[in-house]
Amino acid sequence: MTTDYYGSESLLSDPLHGYIAFTAARNRKELTEQTLIDHPWVQRLRRIHQLQSAWWVYPSAEHTRFQHVLGAMHLAGLAVGRLYPSLLEACRSEQIPSPAYVASLVRLAALLHDVGHGPFGHFFDEHYLDSFGLTHEDLGQRIILTDLADLIRGIRENPDGRLQADEILQPDHVAFLIKRPTASSRTQSEPGALATGESGHESPLAHARGSDLPQRWLHLLRALFSGVYTVDNMDFVLRDSFMSGHGVRAFDLERLLHYSFFTPRGLTLHAKGLDSLIHFIEARGMLFRTLYFHRTVRAIDLSLAEIFRPTMNQLFPGNPAEQLDRYHQLTEWSLLVDVERWGSSAVAEQRGLGEAWQAILRRQIRWKMACERTIPFEQGQSELASIFTDSQLVEHKVRSLLPAFLRDLPFRADVARHYHRPVSSASAGLNFIYEPASQMISPLAEHSLVSRLPVSFSLCRLYAQDQSHAAELAAALDHLLQGRGDDQTNM
Helix, strand or coil: CCHHHHHCEEEEEECCCEEEEEECCCCCCCCCHHHHHCCHHHHHHHHCECCCCHHHCCCCCCCEHHHHHHHHHHHHHHHHHHHHHHHHHHCCCCCCCCHHHHHHHHHHHHHHCCCCCCCCCHHHHHHCHHHHCCCHHHHHHHHHHCCCHHHHHHCCEECCEECCCCCCCCHHHHHHHHCCCCHHHCCCCCHHHHHECCCCCECHHHHCCCCCCCCHHHHHHCHHHHCCCCHHHHHHHHHHHHHHCCCCCCCCHHHHHHCEEEECCEEEEEHHHHHHHHHHHHHHHHHHHHHHCCHHHHHHHHHHHHHHHHHHHHHCCCCHHHCHHHHHCCCHHHHHHHHHHHHHCCCHHHHHHHHHHHHHHCCCCCCEEEEEEEEEECCCCCHHHCCCCCHHHHHHHHHHHCCHHHCCCCEEEEEEEEECCCCCCHHHHHEEEEECCCCEEEEHHHCHHHHCCCCEEEEEEEEECCCCCHHHHHHHHHHHHHCCCCCHHHC
16 A cells, blocks of 8 residues: 555445445546546436335435445445456456456446436336337446446546556446346347347447457356346345345345356356355345335335326436437436426426326325235246236236126236246356366256245235225135136136
8 A cells, every 4th residue: 555545545434335445536637436426427326216116115215326336336346356366267268358457347337337227217117218118228328338438438447456558448348237138139149249239229339439349258247237146236135125124234245255256157156155145035035025015115106107107208208318418317306396396387287297296295195005915936837827927917807806896996906026036038147056066067047946946926916095895806816816827818
């Protein structure tokens, strides 16, 4: 440590990770990690809650995407410090960038992986961006490759090292890491395959300058963002658990990282770390059941879904990817301030939407849970063959099973799905397990302890405006569950 080191480094205090270090400009003119942290696109994440609508239910869970990406950046640095030697060994047939390049790349990808999020996070993806064939990752890639590209190229160091003189951070490397692979992107071993997104639209990477994607080392690093355990979900499981009051130590982060390493096949976990991974998977699943899928959270989402698209048509008509300057100004703060004013609007549609938003802001939620059932899906069981993947199908079938005098009862079905472990998705091929006795490396999903876990579960709930017919709704749902394998075509 030298005086120069302390002059180029800053610390921030985090309740989970302790001190998080990042490079700061101080009196130098060089671009640093602080330049990106302080950039308006990243600061915008202070105005987007991490828990979309759950903060209306858990009073202490007021944390934001900004706090989360700083934590993910910190975990990215820890992970690279642990994994770089094995990455070098796994890719010894190709030239690997320096440890400082890889650390800076992964740290910046973690810092920017949520930069494309809109108000209410994933809810915004599902109820608005989906109509344009986009996700927040697609918007994040565009932001990285346009507004942030020159800043990324100018960053020369991280708290643990400095790039070599001939190395320049590539924005397209950052953009590649933040995008989750899909079934249609499994063939991305060819550079040209990166030019098209999953919906068939041209990807922002098609115009990335100087791109030589994808090298093997870069594909291996993708597991840190799209695998079973990532710098993203390891931080949010810890952070969301802590901030909501579920517990301080949701899983053993240190042990999980300690027993992780790269092999030529991918990110590999030594068998000694398997219990820690199972603990992590179970902790994440419990958060989905009790926090993200909380009955009142989902009731709020049902109410939001009824007014969200017409609200966005008023606030932000058009494709956000084509108007990033305007999208930058769209946050939860701006949205909630605007809709709160609509109650006195001279425009009838805005006034009606404003009244509906007022009810939500006052937590006068229209829908009350009448009943709930959990449907687990085991290995080899086709979830797609079940009606319990689609809320509208469930609602239609339940209505047909109600007594005749209740066929017009106002109620809603809600199906919330959580995947414990990827089996058929492109992410499934990113994680492996090493058995020391046989010295064999095999896909993580094939290990006996992992394969015994449910592939996924669905929480199926029925919501009504009051509890007066909860018994009839529950009886109809139970009857539907008993005939779970019935042919959907008869519906």
